[in-house]
Amino acid sequence: MSLSASPVHSLPPGEGFLDSAAGLLLRAAAADLPDLSRHLVLVSSLPLAAELRTALASAAGRPLLLPQFDTLRRWANAAPLPDIPSPLPESERLVLLHTALAARGWFDETALWGIAAELATLSDELSAAAVRLPDDEAALCRQLEQAYALRASAPLNFEARVVHEMWRALAASGRPDAPSVYRLRLARLAATAARPLFLLLDGPPEERLTPAEQAFLERYAAQQPVQLCAPAPRSMAITPIAAVLAAAWPELPAAAGELPPLLERAHRLADTQHATPFAERLQLVAVSGREQEAEAAAAQVFAWLGDGLRRIALVAEDRLSARRLRALLERQGVLAADETGWKLSTTRAAATVDALLETAAGGAYHLDLLDLCKSPHLFAEEPAAARAAAVLLLEQAIRAAGARSGLAAFREALAAYRNLDADGGPVRALAASLLDRLEVALRILGGKPVALPRWLDRLSRALQAVGADASLAADAAGGELLDLLAQRQAELAGSEASFAFAAWRDWLNRELEGGAFRDRSIASSIVMLPRHDVRLRRFEAALVIGADAEQLAAATGGTFFNQAVRRDLGLPTREDAERALRRDLELLLATVPRVVVTWQREQAGEARLLAPEFDLLSTLHRLAWGDDLKRPPLSLPATPAPEAGTSPVLPRRAAPVVPAAQVPARVSVSGLASLVACPYQFFARHVLRLNELDEVSEELEKSDYGQLVHRSLERFHQAHPSLAGLDDAAALAALGVAVEETFAAAEADNWLALGWRLRWQQRLPAYLAWQREREAAGWRWQAAEVRVARSLPLADGAAVELYGRIDRIDAGADGASLLDYKTKKLGELKKLLADDIQLPAYALLHDGAAEAAYVALDDERLDLVRCAGDLAQAAAAQGRRLVAAVGAMRAGTPLPAHGSERACAWCEARGLCRRDHVADD
Amino acid sequence: MSRTTEGIGMNFAAALDPARSAVVEACAGSGKTWLLASRIVRLLLAGTQPAEILAITFTRKAASEIEERVVDWLRLLATAPDDEARQFLRERGAGNDPDTLRRARGLYERVTGAQPGLAVNTFHGWFLQLVAVAPLSANLAGTTLADDGERRFEELWQSFARRLQRDPASAAAAAFVRLLASIGLASTRTLLARGMARRAEWLAHVGDAVEPVAAVVAELGELFGVGAAGGEGAALAAFFAAGWEGEFQAYLGFLEASELDSDRRFGAQLAAALAAEGDAPGARFSAVAGVFLTGTGTLRARKPSKALDKRFGADGAQRFLDLHAALGARLLACLAQQQEERNLVFNRDALTVHQAFVAHLDAFKAERRQIDFVDAEWRVLQLLNDEASAAFVQARLDARYRHVLLDEFQDTNPLQWQILQAWLAAYSDAARPSVFLVGDPKQSIYRFRRAEPRLFAAAADFLGERFAAVRLMQDATRRNAPAIIDVVNALFGAEPGFQPFRPQQSLAIGLPGRVELLPLCAGDDEEAAAVAADPDGTVLRDPLREAAAEVVDSRRQREAAQLAERLGGMLGRTLVRERQGVRTIERPLRYGDVLLLVRTRARIRPVEKALAAAGIPFVAASRGGLLDALEVKDVVALLEFLVTPAADLKLAHALKSPIFACTDDDLLRLAARPEAGWRARLAVLAAAEGGDDAADERLRRAARLVDGWLAAAARLPAHDLLDRIYDEGEVLARYRIAVPEARRGAALANLEALLLLALDLDGGRYPSLPRFIDELRALARVAGDDAPDEGELAADERVAADGRVRIMTIHGAKGLEAPLVWLLDANATAPADKAWDVLVEWAPEAARPGHFSFVGRKEERGVSRQALFDAEAAAAAREELNLLYVAITRAQQLFVASGVANERKGGALTAYDRLQAALARLEAEHAYGDALPEADATASPALPEAPAAGVMPAIPAVGERREVPDAAARFGILLHAMLERRTEDRAAAGWWRELGYSDGEAGRAGVVAERLLATPSLRRFFDPACHLRAWNEMEITAADGSVGRMDRLVEDAEAFWVLDYKSSGPDTPRLEEYREQVAGYCRAVASIFSGKPVRGALIFADASVLEVSA
């Protein structure tokens, strides 16, 4: 493409580039000096415009009325040209494509937004390259056949058909797309050119200008003076750096055969340039992991700052490492401005919106609801402390009740929850009102399918209902999110296609994924930016983070067609992207005097290659000057030791001494077991009174099962203390009913509870048989769930009370039988008997027990596991041990953390006793 | 790196010849990677484009290794002196004429710059690539890859139950309930999970059957010998067919004639059963069976004897015994048949539920537009089996493969092989690619990933036939010392299950080597003693003074202790050889030279403990343990508290961690406070005026930090919050002090790994701390590969020079080598068969599996599938041998095996037994081979000093946080924009929205703008009729080069006017500043336009004007 009408000034890229450009501009506009207001200066990017402006000001050396600065695209799109139609907004186009696709029923509903977006991208690419598809589908198909070198077949026909029909559907809308409108505008503006134009490009014109833009310049130049200025490409080798880069990255890799081998090129370079232009200019730093990458980068930034450099570019090829870097810098008060931006979807504000939708979608699942309620944006008009207290109360209630989902369940849970806080009243009321408001929001979001603008309206009303609208608007990212949605709502005002909740949410997710959020709250001379935005800007130093071959790579094109077809159709290909990548790096290396490149040599055990561009450069440089430019990473100095006063020490086995006043006066049977298993565990549970909060479990757990079994037996025996009056069938039926009633709620909550019930029901005949045997042996069921307690005097005059609850007591001729149901097998229980505390403790608590035993409920034939040895003696021994231990505790004996591995395995106090970090353990 | 193509016992030229297809069976250590990478270089040299090469290996790690190797070689070729480059080419059988050399030198650039470039892929990676280019009609567009793990299964299991509950009358729900009742909840869950893992085979097996379950049940019915109409009860009915009782009556006659009590009892039982025609057949059958069979289901013993002869007479006795045997057999046959019936019923139910579950899974994924690896495999096969779409896929890829290279082929599964065949079939004959296949069936150890070692032979035959592939064997290794190879040959040559086995040869001539078998560690009597304490229970242990006795396996402790001691003696003393370029040096053994192999991860713990106790640095390739580490739990507890401030235990946990370093006494003080909630208590104690002692300082620090982090927790994403906690909480510095030496490195690495985990999870959509915590909890619940791994130890640790002892599973060690390899737990038996599993049979050459069924308990398997079970057992046994082969061949010089006595192993042969037998064959007892030389010095490896902690240099603060514009500032900006547009006549409807302003804001600003425009005194500035020229937002530079911007510059007949709009009133306190600014502009304008006076004016929102003079 020739730009014969206007001269192209190729300036050497480098630190002086903008000054030369400013000089050119001043010379071109000499006649108008110092009033350049009628001149138009168009630059590739806005930051570059700002830099050129400064360069111009200093080059002039006197006050100037500055020309108008802008980018070509912005200027063209903003120029008032009232009779040129506005383009079909992207959002409307997507709906149009979605509707057209849906009408044809070619694809799954869930695929449509994605395919519509791909088609829109393709359409833009076609439009930008001014490609017109053949008028009929068959012709397109033939063209594809040729380009793919493939005979026509159903898959190929279908691809052609989809593309063609959708392309026609777009054309039929009667509204031009954005590239077309841009083209129209350029044509019109060229025709009405009224001001001298100075155009500064950040690359060769044939790469940086579309055909339409080139045509615009030609026509413009016919009427007004046009100055076009661009950096000389490396192939011109007009600076030493360019010469090296040209040798490392020849412009025409396809013709590599014609090229002298790398080795020769390197030697030739070394002959012409004795010193390398890259000394001190470029360093390649391999690191061993993400954290090291971030630390090396941070150390480099600090070193540069120490050298007095301030304008530093952080090129984030690896976003995650860059984010780590950013955090490390901020720790030292070094802030970086962000020109890259984040996806809106990665902001806290978007997370709030999503939590609301997820809560609606999942029938108010407790985790979603709590996530939503804990968002800082919700119920913003309530005082923060009150809101936090209410949410906390709600969470405690939900956990206590094990309420899994549904507002009704949460309301019940809240009503049932007793908290000990004195001023609970207002908090409780607030919590209830939060639920009310959530209900309103969920109802709004629960409506029938409607059009997108109506959905957006519902969303904003729902956000209002939960008091999130104002606080989102006040939040930087939240504000942009709401703006984006408002903009879509306006664009789509006339849209009528209606969508179900899921399809709408899919749409919204895509919008939030596509929308960018730039945190503008930081102003800094250190800037994080994408590599192509560094082009020609005057940074004093630059870091390229994540330069491995996978990440520092040319962008891949759209999903339609392969490269051959794209080339054939005239669409941009991967080669173009590759050329752009090298151009970016060329300009970066040419302009920025200190560049440090880092890459992770290995990730998750897999080797990572350095990006080929740098690998080639490094190899060439080594061949020419014996230096591969690789340098070891810098490291950050170790953080200083913590202050002495609060500094930790190496942990030893914990053995706290408890003041007598804090030694519990009441100990439960399970507390006694804990004391025996590990005194520190007892300390945590019963002295400090620290326990895990209840968790809401997804499905019935084994312990819940045991509870239900107990309750079903209690229920049955309350009605039938004896089986005497019942025949086998009647007894089984009655017990069966009791079981079903007991399990009903659990089954309704989660059907898998059925599995547990069936398991228990299979044991019922065995249970009844055993019960009959017992009755035959003279035992009578007497009571269930009996609370018992006994005060034991201590040597120092005080007393300790032992208490517990006995599952079942039978009366017999020689006294009571204390029974404890276990949903375990006999064999298992027998193994546990050696360390058993529970049975003797019950005997201690219930005078005159003739036996104490576990009932093993999980065998084909039920049986008892009786407390071994003499029951009364065993009981007395437990009592003595308790008295001795509590007495010792009160007298200052420490409570060591010396549980057995089995005790530790599930111990929640593991974080308190620190046993995993105790060296002598 | 010097080797030649000669003398290795294999025709390399054929293997590397780009024009030929080849199949290479290469033993461990023979340089498969070298071969594969060399062939790639040869292909490139021959002019092949990088994109024409499809190389597939088994893991991403291996793939990246090959790629790195090729690029390194090409770089070497491009840069080396001519001699070296020529030598390189010669070693690979390529020409080294000037032309070839020149081409070789250009390869590096040609390959690194190629589009698309050289890619070494895994099967999975390649399949995903094919999915990405699938035709639109395949309905795969826009799908994302979902992981296939435990977590998703849990979610599916729950939602599957909900779905069934909604439709309890459905066939699936009914079958599900039957399964629950018959095998229970846990086994049902296991069945479904295992079935899901074998989904691809299920799909391949049923093909496009309309009623897949019915079809498979019919197949099984045939196999089981249970007719379609038969179901439960047919066998019994057949048993009780008319006239069944005749012989039983005869048998009864004998019993009744016997004088023995037992016979009489049996007689009575049989008589009753024969008479009980009304009884249920099942009960009646049991009664009859009880007479002939024992409780365990075997025939009661009745033998000929004198007494019997006497009792019934000789003929009678014979007749009686014959009857007993025949009737017993009849009963047993009926029992077996009943078992088959039950198995069919079980399979019908299980398959029905399985099919429903698979459908549920598909719906789940379809809703989310996900596919998983199984789908990818399966969909690719479908695509390639269709001629049109196969051609499309080949055309659609940017790469046109003309050479296919397959690495580690022994790990391929039948489905993958089907895909490869379909891929190869899609080429026209003219364009048929070359195929290069390399692998070692002896190293096939991935049955659990469905690898099928028999495929190697099948594929070799296929390629020989269709691709004229040469077949080559490589049985010489450079890795293992001759002594090791002697043991390998003695061991595997004698294993019938390992045939055909070709003896191997070591090329490491002269390398000393040794194989040692340590005596098995036996248990002792302590365990029994511990249990028997205090029989009468009157003197109980005092828990405050005495810890409960540990139940430990002393055998394993001994084995670990023995290991630590032995290693301690060898490290730094025993000399090993190392190749360094062309030289070989002898040096003392280092930590990094030692590879400890265990069978399963579960065995790693005691080894770790023993090594830690001995102060030997190690790295365990234990995975998935990050969230179990105490330091990580500390931080997570802190986060959990920040998300749920009622979690007192979590707060206390965090307080006791090094982050806050509180003591138990501090906790006691907190526990004694009356306030509800520990957070409130902490606040009260921290606020209390008290002595300045350390405890108060700790609590104050804790309260201050916790308050700050609570506020931050609501807004910051997890990573940012954690970073702040690490920084303000001095986390790393504190753990450095508070973790004992042996665990310190790991603790710091884990803390770092947690931070990076947060970064990864945060990188996703919609970050919030509660979600992060939920995510962590979910991750902590899953076991194994889904759980996050521990942090990798920093490379710059003190021990880096000597490395660390590596502990890993045999699977993990595949592809690695080490001077010393130690196999632990060598006397363990192979894992038993799992109950509740899937049985699949897929013959290597078959297009689809021939059998798919579910299997219950071992004793209920029935007999009809015995051949399949036997085949499985044989394959499992073979894999045991393969594992041992892989283990031994990791060792370059020294291989040691140890184990514990194992009374329960019965007749099973263990690795230990086999090694013992092999040593015996070599006439050695416990050790075979050379004694490795020892160094004189006994000094343990010197550790370099830790780097001294540096000090952070003073760093200037850079950057500042800007205030977010408040309402007044926004109003000002909008007013300016509005005036600019109104005076330029360009105002598209609603333009302010694009700038982020609401209609309300625009309305309010609009009122002011219109007021200004309509004010008569301002008309001269706005009405074009009143002035000559006007500019909005005019930029101007001052003499000092600074750039400013005037809101409006107007030239009328008499003067230039510099105008500045102010959204405030004239009473603003910043008036002076504004004046000065406008005055500055006026001076600049004056110097530009010298002819006319320049006047300035501030225009306020109330339309008042304040003139400013320059």
Ligand code: SF4
């Ligand atoms: S973890 Fe073990 S030692 Fe620590 S408190 Fe719990 S039981 Fe005791």
